[in-house]
Amino acid sequence: MPGSNLFSGTLDLLILRSLVWGPLHGYGIGRWIRRTSSEILSIEEGALYPALHRMQKKGWLKSDWGLTETRRQAKFYSLTDLGREHLNQETQRWEEHATAVRSVLSGSREAETTP
Amino acid sequence: MPGSNLFSGTLDLLILRSLVWGPLHGYGIGRWIRRTSSEILSIEEGALYPALHRMQKKGWLKSDWGLTETRRQAKFYSLTDLGREHLNQETQRWEEHATAVRSVLSGSREAETTP
């Protein structure tokens, strides 16, 4: 069920954030997000890799082949300046939206804008 | 751009929440969400009405025709027991996810689960 995940549309943001500390390869990005969220956010590979390609096309990421610590070939992604800028925008936007959703979740009837 | 809304997948939750204080008609639900979120969450009618039908089909809502305060015909939706249960589940789930996302947004590299 697409979109049934409450964090739909947040994937790009999570990926961008995974790269602020430096380059990381796709598999590592997925693992980092999973661990950092205490296993709650688990990114499907079928969503992850297309997202990386999409974001690279948009100019937010660049990629370079390299070697992992364990000497394996991997494609390392890193943030472009545009990507860093977009990360800041989207982070702020997410905070706004989360606040708005929380307002609704705790909202009562007749909370009109008192004129 | 579908899904670019960071609150995609949250629509059902917002709608369920709009009904905890009693029945409301579709148009009123949209208005309530918009106002309660300080105009930040604006639900398109093309998303709202299909969502209401979908949710009714799932047994979370029931509907009855009635009259508004201004004497206009409108279809009033209200929560079923199942809907109220689902609201509680989804609210909790959303809090969890929001916490998880915030973890990632403030996460650093090497935040391994210390063994």
Added chain:
DNA sequence: GTACGATACCTAAATGAACAAGGTATCGGT
């Protein structure tokens, strides 16, 4: 030595929510 799980990459088809853009009709106010 070979089986297996983890690592590492990828794609194609199906799903389905949300968007865009229409449509109908009633009502109050100017």
Added chain:
DNA sequence: ACCGATACCTTGTTCATTTAGGTATCGTAC
């Protein structure tokens, strides 16, 4: 008489995500 707000609806399109595959390398256990 018209317009904006209210109130309902649908149809076509878009596109992120899911599902379900595929390839290949590496370390470890049997």
